[in-house]
Amino acid sequence: MIGPQDLGGRAGFGPVAPDPTDPLFHAEWERTVLGMTLACGSLGHWTLDESRHARECLSPQAYYGSTYYGIWLQALENLLLTHGEITAEELASGTVSAPPLRPERKMPVTAVASVLGTGAPVDRPASAPARFAPGDAVRTTATVSPGHTRLPSYARDKPGTVVAIHGCHVLPDTNAHAQGEQPQWLYAVEFPGHVLWGDTAEPGSSVLIDAWESYLGPI
Amino acid sequence: MIGPQDLGGRAGFGPVAPDPTDPLFHAEWERTVLGMTLACGSLGHWTLDESRHARECLSPQAYYGSTYYGIWLQALENLLLTHGEITAEELASGTVSAPPLRPERKMPVTAVASVLGTGAPVDRPASAPARFAPGDAVRTTATVSPGHTRLPSYARDKPGTVVAIHGCHVLPDTNAHAQGEQPQWLYAVEFPGHVLWGDTAEPGSSVLIDAWESYLGPI
């Protein structure tokens, strides 16, 4: 879906305004939201892809009207509600009224180092050879996914060139929707600026995305 | 520019929710904003195209976070400020502190019927024959206009078919930026749904836009 998260090439957001003194967190609650989101991941109700999708499913008004961690907090509430780990009544009242579903999966403080230090690799064994090779000309699909996808709309339906093969990776489009990992070959694909933006492109510029095999077709 | 106004095909705005009892105005101020915007148009500081551009230049946060007439009001304030007809101090204080620029162009109540009843046609004499004819295959430009344009981003860089010639019309892309009317041939161009949206398109659907000649090239 072309949701509020799909920002590449859109106008109106103002200057970048980098500020070297800007802290990583602007309030205590932002720290808590980061930690709470990562801790809740261990309950195993959702994948990383589903949590990204929960953020982009906020309305454009909510997404653009919220701070970064404000988006995270709203998405976390929605994930916990959707998976039944909290109820709307509990959220409204602030009082527990339903039993937890997976308290046995609560992340202990002793697990933090290994969870953060190991991460969760998404490369998987391939079941078929890669369809494309570096140097191949490809065209991205014109299809607008109705659900989660990692094909940005600015790179939809465009000709590009494969520049690298990253391996075989979990497909977010299915993994975000409880349809399994369905791993696919993942490619770095380069698009000259003028292909994406026409005469507005800066000379000598290009953009690269990582594209799963089903995002691509031959030219 | 691909601003917040460019909505075609984007997700996340919810159901259409038509309500037969919904009134044209929801508060007195909405009526005033409509009337005031049209009345200020007669001051002649800006074109219709520039006023559209003023609305789409609101930040996405302001655009999606405002009601329809809220967008109009903010844009009207900005237009009056930009053209010096009011000052930021006046707007903040609510007190007049600078002379008006064009009080002689105030629209009298006696002019309302003719202004609304006549409108402002935008067809102009052609200086060259039309480049395309109905039935011609064309491709829209890939260029992302840095300013105002009436080429929606969903129809950028797409193949379509000319289905009608509407005549020679004022070009919004220049007229919005005080660069003159620069009239061009205007065409109705049809795109099959699958060209725009791939497999997500509904079978048998198509979308038509009105496209100025400089938006189009041959295939």
Place this chain on the structure above:
Amino acid sequence: MHDHPHHDSPHHDHGPDNRLDPMEARTRALETLLVEKGLVDPATIEAIVQSCEERIGPRNGARVVAKAWVDPEFAEWLKQDATAAINSLGFAGRQSEHLAALFNDAETHHIIVCTLCSCYPWAVLGLPPSWYKSPPYRSRVVIEPRKVLAEFGVELPEEMRVRVWDSTSEMRYLVIPQRPANTEHLDEEALAALVTRDSMIGTGLVSLPGEAAQ
């Protein structure tokens, strides 16, 4: 103030006391400034709005449609030069300087939208309804027109073509809906009474009272 539970706005949960509405205050502040500077006349503002509320509206469009149904010569004129044909009935003006009529038939259904703002044929349909101007309709009808029609209670035969006209120029489109069956006995005025606003946008069909449809 009206009750409007489905309004598209995030700011509509104000109470009946308009003095508390920041948009009301902001509007009055600008209006006062412009009036004091001698740039707008409050009577002009009121006359503009009244004209938009009373002079124009879907009854105008319904007269165009009904005439096209009973008068083949007018229908042909409407097809060839909608601006002139519609002007001949006295309907013209702002947001309708250049008109085109889109005739629904057994094969094709037309729908109008303005994805970039809120272009709409004022002279024949009046001011647009909130849903027409709001992001859900503008974003969705070009990509999933049948799903949107379903939200209006309209189901089209599967084989019917759906053409969505995005009003990106000053051309304004008026959909001429299909004349319902069993209306041979009705005169032009009675036919006009059947024609709804939504049927001229393309989000409705015309039906006889008592028959299923909107």
Place this chain on the structure above:
Amino acid sequence: MHDHPHHDSPHHDHGPDNRLDPMEARTRALETLLVEKGLVDPATIEAIVQSCEERIGPRNGARVVAKAWVDPEFAEWLKQDATAAINSLGFAGRQSEHLAALFNDAETHHIIVCTLCSCYPWAVLGLPPSWYKSPPYRSRVVIEPRKVLAEFGVELPEEMRVRVWDSTSEMRYLVIPQRPANTEHLDEEALAALVTRDSMIGTGLVSLPGEAAQ
């Protein structure tokens, strides 16, 4: 609370009294609920955040860059298999499971972004700065990278290629900036001290102290 005049948020104009901040209240409400239900441990939350603040950060990336500058064999390993080469220095984990290094040279300048969310190589750069996560950078750097670089004070030669890497998968990119001239006398540690976070994102260059740079 810190002072943060350029924060990307519309909600940052709250005062120092956090009890008035609705986001603070909303966060505490959810946290309390989850703690009472036995689903999260406050000590775990704190340990996660502390780890993100202390274990990871741009000093890690700077060590990778400096080693690549002084050790051609390591540089080659980094080019061939950045994940393994970087893991060998002890940097690994969440948001850095799959790494690739992008070497700037005289012809090409690399920049990283995540237009769809905020993907960033945590293990080597830490948590991303606000501007990296916010709409202006995400929307603009893919269409006008040089204009964005100018806002960082970076001017590239006209003939230099600019490649913008949009992090759309779990691959995480680390830019290896060019080693500044006249640094032959510096050892790996001194070199690492020159390497800024922004130079590893691609929005900065590395220069000697006192020289003009970003």
